[in-house]
Amino acid sequence: MNTSMKSRFFPDGEKVTNAITILEVLCHPETAAVLGFLKEWPESTWVDLLIHTKMDADLLHDRLEVMHRAGLIHKRKDSYSPMFSVSQSKLKKVSALVR
Numbered sequence: 001m002n003t004s005m006k007s008r009f010f011p012d013g014e015k016v017t018n019a020i021t022i023l024e025v026l027c028h029p030e031t032a033a034v035l036g037f038l039k040e041w042p043e044s045t046w047v048d049l050l051i052h053t054k055m056d057a058d059l060l061h062d063r064l065e066v067m068h069r070a071g072l073i074h075k076r077k078d079s080y081s082p083m084f085s086v087s088q089s090k091l092k093k094v095s096a097l098v099r
Contacts, residue, residue, distance in 0.1 A: 015097065016097070019094050019097040019098065021070060022070050022071070022072065022090070022094050023094065023098070025066055025067060025070045025072065026072070026094075028063070030053070030055060030059060030060075030063045031063060031067060031072075033053045033055070034049060034053060034060075034063060034064065034067065034073070034084075035072070035073075035086060037049060037052050037053055038073065038084060038085060038086045039086060042085055042086070043076075043083050043084070043085045044083065044084055044085075045078070045080070045081040045082065045083055045084075046060070046061075046064070046081050046082055046084070047081055049064070049084065064084065068084075070090075071087055071090040072086070072087055072090055072091065073085065073086055073087055074086075074087055
């Protein structure tokens with residue numbers, strides 16, 4: 001048995017699994033609303049997102065956590081409120097994997 005093929009299989013499978021998870025996150029309309037706003041306003045606070053996406057506070061909080069864990073957005077702590085921005089590199093990687 002060729003072990004080099006076996007060791008290469010698992011990382012690629014892990015990448016595909018991660019890409020599928022991210023694609024599932026991207027399918028939610030709330031995710032699209034957040035990403036759309038963050039593309040227009042590259043760094044935004046939680047309050048900005050709450051006002052402009054018109055989401056329920058708990059739903060927005062949960063959606064931002066899922067997006068952050070998936071690597072779609074960056075979260076930077078500020079003294080007043082966390083700042084969020086789109087992870088362009090992650091979106092490019094997922095786009096390349098989907099192709």
